Amino acid sequence: MEGHKPHIVDYATQVKVWVALVVLTLVTVATAEVDFAMLTVAVALTIASVKSVLVLLYFMHLKFESRILNIFVIVVMLVFLAMIVFTFFDYIFRLSHGS
Amino acid sequence: MSTNSSAGVHTHRDDEAQKMGMWFFLFTELLLFGGLFLVYSIYRFKNPEAFAHGAKELNVVLGTINTIVLLTSSLTVALSITAIQKGQKKLALGLVLFTILCALLFLVNKYFEWGHKFEIGIYPGSELLRAIPPGEALFFVLYYFMTGLHAIHVIVGAIILAFMARYIHTGFINSDYFVLLENGALYWHLVDLIWIFLFPLLYLIH
Numbered sequence: 001m002e003g004h005k006p007h008i009v010d011y012a013t014q015v016k017v018w019v020a021l022v023v024l025t026l027v028t029v030a031t032a033e034v035d036f037a038m039l040t041v042a043v044a045l046t047i048a049s050v051k052s053v054l055v056l057l058y059f060m061h062l063k064f065e066s067r068i069l070n071i072f073v074i075v076v077m078l079v080f081l082a083m084i085v086f087t088f089f090d091y092i093f094r095l096s097h098g099s
Numbered sequence: 100m101s102t103n104s105s106a107g108v109h110t111h112r113d114d115e116a117q118k119m120g121m122w123f124f125l126f127t128e129l130l131l132f133g134g135l136f137l138v139y140s141i142y143r144f145k146n147p148e149a150f151a152h153g154a155k156e157l158n159v160v161l162g163t164i165n166t167i168v169l170l171t172s173s174l175t176v177a178l179s180i181t182a183i184q185k186g187q188k189k190l191a192l193g194l195v196l197f198t199i200l201c202a203l204l205f206l207v208n209k210y211f212e213w214g215h216k217f218e219i220g221i222y223p224g225s226e227l228l229r230a231i232p233p234g235e236a237l238f239f240v241l242y243y244f245m246t247g248l249h250a251i252h253v254i255v256g257a258i259i260l261a262f263m264a265r266y267i268h269t270g271f272i273n274s275d276y277f278v279l280l281e282n283g284a285l286y287w288h289l290v291d292l293i294w295i296f297l298f299p300l301l302y303l304i305h
Contacts, residue, residue: 006184006277008181008184008185009177009180009181010181011178011181014174014177014178014181015174017174018170018171018173018174021170021173022167022170025163025166025167025170025298026163028298028299028303029159029163029303032159032299032303032304032305040304041304044299044300044303044304045296045299047299048295048296048298048299051295052292052295052296055173055288055291055292055295056288056292058177059173059174059177059284059288059291060284060285060288061281065118066115069118069119069122072119072122072123072126073122076126076129076130079130080129080130080133083133083137084133084136084137084140087137087141088140088141088144091141091144091145
C-alpha cells in the first residue's frame with residue numbers, strides 16, 4: 001500500500017461500484033415501506049453505512065491509500081460514534097429516571 | 100522532492116501530503132454535519148410521532164432521483180481521475196463537465212422540491228409552522244437547515260469542479276500532476292456521502 005506510483009482504478013470496477021450503490025438506494029427506498037418496528041432506523045442506517053464504505057474505499061480510493069490515512073479515517077469515525085453513543089446514554093438515562 | 104533539470108528550476112512537490120491535508124479538511128466537514136445528525140437524532144428520539152408525520156410530507160420520488168443523480172456524479176468524477184491518469188484528457192474533461200451538469204440538475208430538483216414546500220406554507224417562520232405541533236415544526240426547520248447546508252456544499256463543489264475543468268483544459272492538471280483533481284473529487288464525494296445519510300434519515304424513516 002506504500003507504493004509511490006499512483007494506483008489506477010480501472011473503469012469497470014468503478015462502474016460496478018456505482019451499480020451496487022444504485023441497487024442499495026432502491027433497496028433502502030423499498031424497505032422504507034416495510035415496517036420493521038424498532039429495526040426500521042437500523043436497517044436504513046446499515047444500508048447507508050454499506051454505501052458510504054463503498055464510496056470511501058473505491059471512489060475516494062481509500063483501499064489504495066497509505067495505511068496511516070486509513071487509520072486517521074477510522075479514528076475520526078470512532079470519535080463521531082462515541083459522540084453519538086455518549087449523548088444518547090445521557091438522554092436514555094434521564095428518561096429512565098423520569099425527569 | 101525532485102529537481103527538474105531540463106527547466107533548470109527546483110520544484111518541491113508532495114502529493115501525499117496535499118491529499119492528507121484535504122482529508123483533514125474533510126474530517127472537519129464530517130464533524131460539522133455529524134453535529135447536525137446528532138441534533139436531529141436527539142430531537143427525533145424526543146418527538147418520534149411528530150418527526151414521522153413530518154417526514155411523510157417529503158417527496159420520496161424527488162429524493163430518490165437526487166440520490167441517483169449524486170451517485171452518478173460521484174462515479175463520473177472518480178472516472179475522470181482514471182482518465183487523466185491514462186492521459187485521456189478529453190474524456191477526463193467531459194467527465195468533469197458531466198459531473199457539474201449533475202450538480203446543477205440536483206439543484207434544479209431541490210428548487211422544485213423547496214418551491215412546492217413554500218407554496219403549501221412550509222418554510223421557516225411561516226404561519227403554518229407556528230400553528231402545527233412544535234416537534235413537527237422542528238423537523239421542518241432541521242430539514243431546511245440540513246438540506247440547505249448540503250445544497251451550499253453542492254454549489255461550492257460545482258465551483259471547485261469548474262476550476263478543475265479549466266485546469267484540465269489548460270493542461271495544468273495532466274497525467275503527471277493530478278492531485279488537485281483528486282482533492283476536488285474528494286470534496287465532491289464528501290457531498291455525496293453526506294447525502295447518503297441525509298436521504299434515509301429525512302425522507303424514508305417514518
